[in-house]
Amino acid sequence: MMRAEFDHLADAVCQPVGGVDRVTLYYSAESSDFIRFNKAAVRQATHVSQQYGTVSVVAGARQASSRVALTGDRATDVEGLLAERALLIGELPLVPDDAFLLLPAEVLSTERETAGQLPSAAELIHAVVSHAAGTDLVGFYAGGPVARGFADSRGQRNWHRVESFHFEWCLYRSGDQAVKSAYAGNHWDEATFAAKVAAAREQVELLAHRRRALPPGEYRVYFSPVAVADLLSTLSWGGFGHKDVQTGISTLIQAHRGEAAFHPSIFLVEDTANGIAPRFQADGFVKPDAVPLVAAGRVADTLVSPRSAKEYGCKANGSHAGESPEALSMAGGSLHPADALAALDTGVYISDLHYLNYSDRQACRMTGMTRFACFWVEDGKLVAPISAMRFDDSLLRMFGSGLLGLTQVPELVPDSATYEERHLRSVTAPGALVEGFRFTL
Amino acid sequence: MHSFEELVRKAAPAADYWSARWVSETSEQLVVRRDVAQAPQRQRDAGVMLSVVHDGALGYSATSDLSESGLRRAFSNAMELARVSAGRSVFDYREADLPRASGGYRSPNDKPAAELSLAQKFDLLHEVCDSANLGDAIVDRAASLWTTHTEQLYLTPDGGRIEQAWDFVVPGITAVASAGGDTQVRSAAGQYNGFCQQGGLEVLERAGFAQDGSRVAREALELVHAPNCPQGEMDVILMPDQMMLQIHESIGHPLELDRILGDERNFAGTSFVTLDMFGHYRYGSDLLNVSYAPDMPAQFASFSFDDEGAAASREWIIRHGILQRPLGGTVSQARARHLRPGIEGVATTRACSWNRPPIDRMGNLNVEPGDSTLQDMISSIDHGVLMRTNSSWSIDDSRNKFQFGCEYGRMIRGGKLAEVVKRPNYRGISSAFWRSLAMVGDAGTFEVMGTPYCGKGEPNQVIRVGHAAPACKFTNASVFGGAR
Numbered sequence: 071m072m073r074a075e076f077d078h079l080a081d082a083v084c085q086p087v088g089g090v091d092r093v094t095l096y097y098s099a100e101s102s103d104f105i106r107f108n109k110a111a112v113r114q115a116t117h118v119s120q121q122y123g124t125v126s127v128v129a130g131a132r133q134a135s136s137r138v139a140l141t142g143d144r145a146t147d148v149e150g151l152l153a154e155r156a157l158l159i160g161e162l163p164l165v166p167d168d169a170f171l172l173l174p175a176e177v178l179s180t181e182r183e184t185a186g187q188l189p190s191a192a193e194l195i196h197a198v199v200s201h202a203a204g205t206d207l208v209g210f211y212a213g214g215p216v217a218r219g220f221a222d223s224r225g226q227r228n229w230h231r232v233e234s235f236h237f238e239w240c241l242y243r244s245g246d247q248a249v250k251s252a253y254a255g256n257h258w259d260e261a262t263f264a265a266k267v268a269a270a271r272e273q274v275e276l277l278a279h280r281r282r283a284l285p286p287g288e289y290r291v292y293f294s295p296v297a298v299a300d301l302l303s304t305l306s307w308g309g310f311g312h313k314d315v316q317t318g319i320s321t322l323i324q325a326h327r328g329e330a331a332f333h334p335s336i337f338l339v340e341d342t343a344n345g346i347a348p349r350f351q352a353d354g355f356v357k358p359d360a361v362p363l364v365a366a367g368r369v370a371d372t373l374v375s376p377r378s379a380k381e382y383g384c385k386a387n388g389s390h391a392g393e394s395p396e397a398l399s400m401a402g403g404s405l406h407p408a409d410a411l412a413a414l415d416t417g418v419y420i421s422d423l424h425y426l427n428y429s430d431r432q433a434c435r436m437t438g439m440t441r442f443a444c445f446w447v448e449d450g451k452l453v454a455p456i457s458a459m460r461f462d463d464s465l466l467r468m469f470g471s472g473l474l475g476l477t478q479v480p481e482l483v484p485d486s487a488t489y490e491e492r493h494l495r496s497v498t499a500p501g502a503l504v505e506g507f508r509f510t511l
Numbered sequence: 512m513h514s515f516e517e518l519v520r521k522a523a524p525a526a527d528y529w530s531a532r533w534v535s536e537t538s539e540q541l542v543v544r545r546d547v548a549q550a551p552q553r554q555r556d557a558g559v560m561l562s563v564v565h566d567g568a569l570g571y572s573a574t575s576d577l578s579e580s581g582l583r584r585a586f587s588n589a590m591e592l593a594r595v596s597a598g599r600s601v602f603d604y605r606e607a608d609l610p611r612a613s614g615g616y617r618s619p620n621d622k623p624a625a626e627l628s629l630a631q632k633f634d635l636l637h638e639v640c641d642s643a644n645l646g647d648a649i650v651d652r653a654a655s656l657w658t659t660h661t662e663q664l665y666l667t668p669d670g671g672r673i674e675q676a677w678d679f680v681v682p683g684i685t686a687v688a689s690a691g692g693d694t695q696v697r698s699a700a701g702q703y704n705g706f707c708q709q710g711g712l713e714v715l716e717r718a719g720f721a722q723d724g725s726r727v728a729r730e731a732l733e734l735v736h737a738p739n740c741p742q743g744e745m746d747v748i749l750m751p752d753q754m755m756l757q758i759h760e761s762i763g764h765p766l767e768l769d770r771i772l773g774d775e776r777n778f779a780g781t782s783f784v785t786l787d788m789f790g791h792y793r794y795g796s797d798l799l800n801v802s803y804a805p806d807m808p809a810q811f812a813s814f815s816f817d818d819e820g821a822a823a824s825r826e827w828i829i830r831h832g833i834l835q836r837p838l839g840g841t842v843s844q845a846r847a848r849h850l851r852p853g854i855e856g857v858a859t860t861r862a863c864s865w866n867r868p869p870i871d872r873m874g875n876l877n878v879e880p881g882d883s884t885l886q887d888m889i890s891s892i893d894h895g896v897l898m899r900t901n902s903s904w905s906i907d908d909s910r911n912k913f914q915f916g917c918e919y920g921r922m923i924r925g926g927k928l929a930e931v932v933k934r935p936n937y938r939g940i941s942s943a944f945w946r947s948l949a950m951v952g953d954a955g956t957f958e959v960m961g962t963p964y965c966g967k968g969e970p971n972q973v974i975r976v977g978h979a980a981p982a983c984k985f986t987n988a989s990v991f992g993g994a995r
Contacts, residue, residue: 104970108774111601115592116571116970118866119585120558126550136553139575154555164629166548166637192595199599208776210969240777246908248776317651317687318694327692377549424780427905429916429936432694433994437914439907460905460912460938464994488970511912511938 071099071121071217073183073229075144080221082148083125083155087223090159092173095151096124096352097219099140100492102212103191107198107239110207115191120491124352125151127158131167134158172376172386177226178356180349186233186256188213193260194237201264202241205271209239213258216492218348228356230348232256232494236486237263240442241270247277247455250296250422250442254484273443282446282454284509290417290474291507292410292447297420298499299483302338302398304426304436305465306497310340310363311393312372316382321434322466325369330434330466333473337401338364340373342388345397346484347494350388357388363395367470399498403476410477412450413503419445419452429462437462437510460511468504477501515577519559519666522582524590527605528564531666532818533557533577534865536659541629543636544653546644551629558865563589567603568596573866607845611671612822616815618678619808622712624658632656635721642724643686648735649728650694651687656680656715657704657963665820673816679975680714681707681963684724688731695933697731697918699723701900705752705960707975708809717809730919733931740920740935740992746895746949747937747988748888751958753917755978756901758876759962761941762794762801763976765910766828767967768839768856769871772846779967780908783941784834786851792834795945800879801829803838803857810875810977811961812861818869821858828857828876832946839871863972870968875961875977881951888950888984890926896990897921897928898935906941914938934993944985952981 076097084093099121106113121140126133136154140147189197194211213235220228234256240248251270253263293301305321314320324330342349343359350356353376362370373393379386390396405413418440426438440459445452477500485495519531540552558575563586570592574585627635639654658680665673684699699718700706708714715721749757765782769775784792805823807813816822819841827835839847840860847854862869889897903916920935921928961977 102970106774106777106969108601108772108776112568112596112599113601113774114569114571114868114870115596116573116868117585117588117592118573118970120573120575120866122556133550134553135550136555138554139556139558141576141578141581143576143578158553161551161629164633165551166633168550169547171550191592195595195599206773208773210777212970238777242773242776246776246781250777318689319651319687319696323694424908425905427903429903429905429914430934430993435994437903437905439905439912441908458907458909458912460907460914462914489966489973511914511940 071101071215073231076219076229078144079123079147079151080227083151084221084223087159090127090129092128093155093223094126094354095221097217098122098491100214100216102214102492105191105194105211108208110198110202110205112195123151125155125158127155127162128173129162131169131171132162132165133168133171134161134165170377170380172380174354177224179227180356181229182349184232184256187258188233188235189258197260197263201267206242207239208242209237211235211237212488212492216494220350220354222354226354228350236484238486241274243274243277246458248442249273276452277443277455279454281457283457284459286509286511288506288508290414290505292414292417292419293502293504294421295481295499295501296483297423298400298502299497300423300426301436301465302400302497302499306394306398308431310373310395312374312378312382312384313393315372319431321428321431322369323432324434324466330470332364332367332466332469334367335403335473335476336364336367336469339399340395341397341399341498344399346496347396351390355386355388361387396495400480400500402478402480402500405475405477405503407477407501410501410503411447413475414447415450416448418456419447433464434466435462435464459509461508462510463508468507472504472506474503474505516666518579518582522579522586524563524586526563526565526590528609529668530562530820531559532865533559533664534661536661536864538657538659540655540657541632541636542653542655543633543640545651546637546640548633556864560862560865560868561585561589563593564604565590565593566597567605568593568600569604570596571868602846604842607842609841610820611667611669612816612820613670613672614815614822615673616675618676618709620678620711624680624711627712639684639721639724643684643728645725645728645732648688648690648732649686650689652728653685654724655683665816667820671820673820675814675816677709678711679707679709679811680711682715682718682720684727686728686731688735690735693735695731695734697727697734698900699727700752700960702902703962703964705755705901705962707811707961707963708959709811709813710809734919734933737931737933740896740932740990742991744987745990746892746984746986747990748895748897748982748984750897750899750982751960751980752900753898754878754980754983755960755962756904756915758878758978758980759873759976760904760906761910761913761944763838763873763876765941766838767871768837768843768847771837772843775967778969780910783909783911786847786854788834789836789854793832793946794829794834794942795832796948797832798881798948798951799829799832799945802877802879803828803859804875804877807875807877807959807977807979810959810979811975812874812977817858817860818862819860823858826857838873843871861974863974867970867972870972872974873965873976877979878981878983880954880957880981882953883950884953885956885982888952888982889923889928891950891984892923893925895923896932896935897923903936911941913941932992935990936992937988937990939989947985947987948983949986950984952983956982
């Protein structure tokens with residue numbers, strides 16, 4: 071999974087071929103250690119080495135694509151990809167014209183490599199067993215190099231390779247009472263991990279106070295940056311895509327129609343330059359540094375995939391087909407994080423949310439649960455942990471008329487998802503103080 | 512040239528146990544949206560997951576390099592992970608006595624999808640998409656077809672050899688209607704493919720795929736002109752394409768043994784169910800009978816062996832409302848017996864593909880039919896709502912406090928179906944809700960559904976599960992609608 075291997079495949083496959091206008095190759099690979107823990111002991115330790123190449127051929131308005139597992143052996147993989155390319159070329163006459171097919175006009179090559187210092191499985195397990203001894207730690211470590219590449223027969227080459235890790239864990243006290251922590255980056259430092267575990271050991275003792283059951287109703291709440299990132303991740307699911315706006319199913323459709331707006335202090339940007347996702351997508355479009363999505367509370371641009379650009383007559387801005395952000399960033403406000411509880415005064419501190427979904431997509435109304443270390447707060451002090459509560463509220467209201475303040479420095483929250491492969495998305499978010507948050511059950 | 516099996520057996524290390532699970536999968540996804548065909552998406556995937564039990568610890572290694580050197584390297588990785596986990600594992604995996612079985616499975620497939628050419632499949636999708644064009648108020652419409660063929664070979668010491676092959680068919684139809692400032696989405700059986708089965712083109716016939724486009728679009732138009740579902744406590748009838756979600760979230764997940772054992776607490780969550788409940792806990796009313804049914808013909812998660820190599824058989828999970836056994840395979844059962852001697856489970860430990868280790872999953876989890884006709888159920892309700900087709904789902908960490916939404920509702924007034932309502936939602940607590948089960952539909956209301964998208968596990972896995980159910984009536988549910 072080095073650049074040289076990708077170049078070798080690209081040079082072999084992405085050559086001009088008779089009867090075909092363009093050949094492209096999208097490459098995705100990783101060599102990952104996945105180690106999961108329960109009760110501070112190893113539950114499953116797995117190493118996964120995987121590489122995929124998606125070869126695509128285009129003739130006129132016809133395109134066919136195939137994603138193929140690669141073996142890592144250059145000769146075998148070139149042979150496999152060329153065979154797949156030949157199959158696709160043979161199939162093209164059976165494929166109808168795609169009126170909305172759009173490919174990049176410019177040739178834009180990019181490269182980003184981030185080397186890292188990662189623990190071996192033995193070092194990682196030793197660290198957990200040593201520093202979390204005697205705790206009920208349940209967690210998951212994912213680490214190793216991840217690569218993405220794009221090449222086409224015009225000579226464009228895009229490369230993204232990062233050596234990184236992401237470790238998320240909970241220290242459980244009892245039942246569903248736990249403190250969640252995370253440590254992610256490129257350079258593993260055992261002392262930093264140990265300090266985070268030690269801090270969690272202290273925090274989990276706060277859960278020893280008798281739990282307070284809150285009746286449903288409206289509450290003044292403080293959302294941690296992680297909780298805000300959860301809300302924004304849900305908003306990313308159907309909130310910003312151009313097609314969704316055009317067909318009226320965008321969850322921000324009320325804002326697009328001028329019927330609702332966020333608070334003037336809300337700025338949301340697809341901040342590719344400061345995120346951790348690749349700068350290119352699978353068709354070879356290169357993303358701009360930033361796409362403003364909400365400015366001063368008003369919806370701004372949308373995420374436009376090549377297909378939407380052709381279909382709706384606008385300019386593509388590097389979005390993938392699903393038109394969801396990969397580096398969404400919310401600007402901070404003026405509230406110092408150390409003053410957040412004092413500003414909350416009396417209400418609920420929400421560290422984590424769980425299982426969010428829309429209950430009314432047209433109204434941008436979301437439902438979900440509080441999770442882990444959430445507390446009832448009085449006079450700016452944590453008083454008691456709360457039982458898990460269900461909420462149902464409009465994000466436009468929460469971050470509109472309900473918004474009281476945002477903390478100063480947003481935190482980057484990398485996406486820990488590993489469906490099919492390790493994901494490279496992130497959300498950057500500040501903490502948020504909100505009035506009238508609606509608990510329902 | 513050596514066969515893959517020969518290479519594996521040659522490369523396998525001297526260990527307490529090892530396994531090799533080779534998976535090969537080919538798939539094709541076709542979409543026609545607004546009468547425009549999108550580029551066909553093909554996939555050819557193949558690789559192997561190796562496991563080694565050494566010194567009581569378990570290590571896994573997955574690779575797509577199926578050469579002898581690749582297999583040796585992967586076995587070495589698995590052995591190394593077992594070695595560094597030894598003495599630091601949650602369990603001595605030797606105690607699980609992992610199976611070394613032989614056997615096979617093959618999906619029913621009366622009319623293989625390959626009998627249709629690519630052009631014919633696109634023609635079908637064009638027809639279905641076109642049939643959903645009921646005028647300008649239909650602002651978007653799409654028809655899709657996703658076919659997959661999967662082969663799996665599971666090898667264990669002493670000649671253990673399990674060969675299974677599946678064919679999956681997932682049709683989809685979606686229509687979006689917009690009028691009067693509102694937009695409504697209606698789908699054939701859920702926007703996330705609630706109608707999905709094993710088989711060939713006969714699955715499309717069972718789905719009524721070729722004729723269903725206009726119904727979907729018509730109902731989208733009905734919804735966009737309909738009032739919101741009212742709020743209040745009332746009886747509800749859930750049709751099978753919502754029952755599948757209700758079963759999945761509030762019976763399936765809480766009964767997964769790895770959740771009960773705490774493995775998922777960092778991600779998917781824990782469970783309100785504890786090991787001491789099995790055998791006597793009243794999960795639902797007397798009418799609730801839930802089966803684990805890996806032998807259900809054509810259901811999405813039918814198989815003969817799970818991915819730990821254990822033979823799968825039909826078992827009662829809930830019988831006359833009483834909890835019987837959890838959804839957990841060989842390793843989880845062995846771990847649980849340390850805490851609750853004698854507890855049993857079902858063979859349902861599965862992986863989504865070659866690159867993920869197996870964990871406890873649902874398989875086919877079904878509510879068995881009762882003896883009420885749909886008309887009986889409707890007639891029994893003075894004020895209530897019938898809900899179809901899941902559109903929203905959320906439930907807490909312990910699988911207690913849920914809130915679900917559907918695409919399509921019909922009010923029931925005075926024992927008769929009345930007006931269509933949009934955005935029907937309901938919320939409740941799992942056990943209280945299942946105890947309010949008042950009528951269970953007969954075989955005439957029973958439908959075989961499922962989902963291709965059950966997410967769980969670290970590393971994350973999306974897996975296929977099946978849920979068949981009749982229509983069911985629940986009393987005094989907390990129902991509500993949309994904002995406007």
